[in-house]
Amino acid sequence: GAGVSQSPSNKVTEKGKDVELRCDPISGHTALYWYRQSLGQGLEFLIYFQGNSAPDKSGLPSDRFSAERTGGSVSTLTIQRTQQEDSAVYLCASSPNRGSGTEAFFGQGTRLTVV
Amino acid sequence: GNSVTQMEGPVTLSEEAFLTINCTYTATGYPSLFWYVQYPGEGLQLLLKATKADDKGSNKGFEATYRKETTSFHLEKGSVQVSDSAVYFCALSEGNTDKLIFGTGTRLQVFP
Numbered sequence: 001g002a003g004v005s006q007s008p009s010n011k012v013t014e015k016g017k018d019v020e021l022r023c024d025p026i027s028g029h030t031a032l033y034w035y036r037q038s039l040g041q042g043l044e045f046l047i048y049f050q051g052n053s054a055p056d057k058s059g060l061p062s063d064r065f066s067a068e069r070t071g072g073s074v075s076t077l078t079i080q081r082t083q084q085e086d087s088a089v090y091l092c093a094s095s096p097n098r099g100s101g102t103e104a105f106f107g108q109g110t111r112l113t114v115v
Numbered sequence: 116g117n118s119v120t121q122m123e124g125p126v127t128l129s130e131e132a133f134l135t136i137n138c139t140y141t142a143t144g145y146p147s148l149f150w151y152v153q154y155p156g157e158g159l160q161l162l163l164k165a166t167k168a169d170d171k172g173s174n175k176g177f178e179a180t181y182r183k184e185t186t187s188f189h190l191e192k193g194s195v196q197v198s199d200s201a202v203y204f205c206a207l208s209e210g211n212t213d214k215l216i217f218g219t220g221t222r223l224q225v226f227p
Contacts, residue, residue, distance in 0.1 A: 004158075031214075033214070033215065035217070041219065042204070042217060042218060042219030042220045043159075043204060043206075043217035043219075043220065045214075045215075045216060045217070048214045050214075056214060091158075091159065093159070093215075101147035101164065101166040101208065102208075103149075103161045103164070104161070104215055106151075106158045106159040106160070107158060108157075108158045109158065
C-alpha cells in the first residue's frame, strides 16, 4: 500500500490478556516508530527502530511491553498481561533514513481498550 | 533529555481570527523542528518544518520560525478557518536520527 498500515484498527481485550499490534511501514523506509496517544497525554514515544541498529527502547513503560521488527519491515508491538491503563491509541510511523529533518508518515492507529 | 513544551488547549477562535500556538523546546544540540496536525478522524500528518536556526516553515497559510535564541517554534496563522480545527503537535528530532519527540498537543476549535 501507499501508506503506513496498522492492524487491527480497534481491539478490545480483557485485563490480563496479551495483545499484538501490527504495523506495515511504507516500503523502503528504514526508520519505524511506535507511539502511544492517551487522552490528555499527547504522543508518548515508545520505541524506535532504525535499519539494523539496536532499537531505542527507552520509551517502553514497563517490561510488559516489547516490540520487534522482522526483516527490517513489519513490526509487532506486544503488550503482555494488559492493564486498564494500557488503553490508548497506538500509533506507528515510518520514515526514510535521511537523518534529522525527515518527515515521518503515520498510520491511522490501533485503538486498544482494556476492560 | 530533549523535550517539547506547547501551550495547553483548547484554543477557541472565531473564523478569520489570528492564531498563535506557542512551542518551546529543550535540546542538547541543533534539532530540526516540526508541526504535525491531526484532523478529526484522520492520522497525524506533517504541517511544516524547519531544520536550522532562522528558517521559516510554511504551509496552508501557517508559519513557524525557528528561534534558537528563545528555543521556540511558535505556530501562527493570520486568518483561521473552520477547517483548521484539529489537534496540533510540535515536535523535534536531533542529530543523525529521525527520532521524533512530541509535545502534548494543542486542540484548536474554530467557530463560524
